Amino acid sequence: MARTMAEKVWEEHVVRRADGEPDLLYIDLHLVHEVTSPQAFEGLRLAGRPVRRPDLTVATEDHNVPTENILGPIADQVSRTQIETLRKNASEFGVRLFPMGDIDQGIVHVVGPQLGLTQPGMTVVCGDSHTSTHGAFGALAFGIGTSQVEHVLATQTLPMAPFKTMAVTVEGELKPGVTAKDIILAVIAEIGTGGGQGYVIEYRGEAIRRLSMEARMTVCNMSIEAGARAGMIAPDETTFDYIKGRPHAPEGVEWDAAVAHWQGLRSDDGAVFDKEVVLDADALSPFVTWGTNPGQGAPLDASVPDPAGFDDPSQRAAAEKALAYMDLRPGTPLREVPVDTVFLGSCTNGRIEDLRAAAEVIRGRRVADGVRMLVVPGSMRVKEQANAEGLGEVFTAAGAEWREAGCSMCLGMNPDQLKPGQRSASTSNRNFEGRQGKGGRTHLVSPLVAAATAVRGTLSSPADL
Numbered sequence: 001m002a003r004t005m006a007e008k009v010w011e012e013h014v015v016r017r018a019d020g021e022p023d024l025l026y027i028d029l030h031l032v033h034e035v036t037s038p039q040a041f042e043g044l045r046l047a048g049r050p051v052r053r054p055d056l057t058v059a060t061e062d063h064n065v066p067t068e069n070i071l072g073p074i075a076d077q078v079s080r081t082q083i084e085t086l087r088k089n090a091s092e093f094g095v096r097l098f099p100m101g102d103i104d105q106g107i108v109h110v111v112g113p114q115l116g117l118t119q120p121g122m123t124v125v126c127g128d129s130h131t132s133t134h135g136a137f138g139a140l141a142f143g144i145g146t147s148q149v150e151h152v153l154a155t156q157t158l159p160m161a162p163f164k165t166m167a168v169t170v171e172g173e174l175k176p177g178v179t180a181k182d183i184i185l186a187v188i189a190e191i192g193t194g195g196g197q198g199y200v201i202e203y204r205g206e207a208i209r210r211l212s213m214e215a216r217m218t219v220c221n222m223s224i225e226a227g228a229r230a231g232m233i234a235p236d237e238t239t240f241d242y243i244k245g246r247p248h249a250p251e252g253v254e255w256d257a258a259v260a261h262w263q264g265l266r267s268d269d270g271a272v273f274d275k276e277v278v279l280d281a282d283a284l285s286p287f288v289t290w291g292t293n294p295g296q297g298a299p300l301d302a303s304v305p306d307p308a309g310f311d312d313p314s315q316r317a318a319a320e321k322a323l324a325y326m327d328l329r330p331g332t333p334l335r336e337v338p339v340d341t342v343f344l345g346s347c348t349n350g351r352i353e354d355l356r357a358a359a360e361v362i363r364g365r366r367v368a369d370g371v372r373m374l375v376v377p378g379s380m381r382v383k384e385q386a387n388a389e390g391l392g393e394v395f396t397a398a399g400a401e402w403r404e405a406g407c408s409m410c411l412g413m414n415p416d417q418l419k420p421g422q423r424s425a426s427t428s429n430r431n432f433e434g435r436q437g438k439g440g441r442t443h444l445v446s447p448l449v450a451a452a453t454a455v456r457g458t459l460s461s462p463a464d465l
């Protein structure tokens with residue numbers, strides 16, 4: 001019977017199946033960060049258990065990183081304790097850790113792919129919802145909770161509830177200035193923040209095949225914002241080229257065998273998905289959010305919507321509440337919305353290609369008066385590469401702050417935060433109330449829109465400059 005890619009990867013990892021019970025899956029890669037691991041390690045310690053496969057477990061420091069002074073002492077006590085606890089746990093249990101100051105440190109979802117740890121056909125888990133990022137390689141990658149982190153640490157397996165499959169097919173070609181971020185924001189606006197619930201989404205179609213690995217990661221990263229369990233893209237030459245030569249990539253005959261296997265992972269012709277959504281890439285334009293969830297978005301050309309225009313009463317109420325929090329009036333052209341902060345970074349858009357795209361827009365220009373722009377590389381390797389290409393200079397010459405690697409202003413767990421009432425254009429993935437700091441207001445945008453907005457001071461695309 002024809003199978004989807006997700007079904008194939010799942011089947012290859014079942015180590016125990018019994019009637020009425022969830023399948024027990026083998027886990028190929030377990031990524032760990034400081035926020036969701038302390039109780040898991042503590043559980044092991046109490047039970048006197050070791051980490052079953054330290055060689056398949058990799059930890060990094062990201063959420064609590066002070067990106068302005070990465071080597072300085074962490075002022076916040078909770079942050080400091082989380083980092084210190086991770087260091088203690090990693091050393092006690094023999095887990096590889098990339099601490100602040102290490103060239104391989106960075107956001108967990110940037111570090112895995114960049115080291116070649118993330119590979120097609122793998123099962124990848126992390127105590128972090130944006131683990132869906134790794135699905136860009138054709139891996140089945142799930143975010144898990146802390147008790148599941150403990151289970152994987154102890155056994156390298158996880159009981160998993162069955163999933164449904166959804167195909168999101170994006171045909172056609174993106175217009176210049178339209179990016180992967182615009183695709184995924186449009187998808188979420190279309191299916192809603194709960195539209196993916198229970199599903200593993202496979203993104204496919206010509207527009208997806210044309211995307212670079214970085215761009216594919218942006219799309220898969222935000223699958224969780226549609227409520228999906230995971231997102232996947234079939235591995236192809238783009239995938240293999242990206243992985244080849246990375247520190248953990250297979251080599252020689254092993255490489256050939258791996259590629260042969262990876263090529264067989266794509267969904268079979270005739271595979272049936274439980275749900276299908278089709279989007280036309282040619283019809284997409286730069287997309288921004290106006291509300292307080294990632295589904296409340298609209299093309300930049302549009303105006304702030306009137307809640308009265310929503311037929312569904314719950315959507316209408318949500319829009320009213322969102323506009324009150326965001327301090328926006330219906331009918332205001334989105335292009336006229338002023339921001340005081342621009343954040344370029346996060347596991348959605350903090351990769352080298354994102355920085356290159358934004359730097360092209362910023363080069364030779366200035367960040368507008370009264371606007372603060374933070375540029376935060378997703379990893380120290382990304383920073384190193386960006387500096388080698390002169391991008392760091394482009395950002396600082398324009399008046400932006402060029403930081404060290406971490407989650408930064410994606411969420412308020414470190415010093416990079418909005419103040420109450422401040423408004424940002426942010427390349428991250430969540431615009432929830434207070435996400436970037438208490439009382440802060442967030443507009444989710446692509447790196448191109450972020451850069452143009454920094455220059456003009458109102459939500460803008462490069463075409464407006």
Ligand SMILES: CC(C)[C@H](C(=O)O)[C@@H](O)C(=O)O
Nearest residue numbers: 035036063127128129130411
């Ligand atoms: C802190 C962590 C558990 C959380 C997540 O799971 O996604 C964070 O990374 C986020 O983006 O909100």
Ligand code: SF4
Nearest residue numbers: 130346347407410411
């Ligand atoms: S960058 Fe943001 S979304 Fe990604 S792991 Fe960090 S906090 Fe979560």
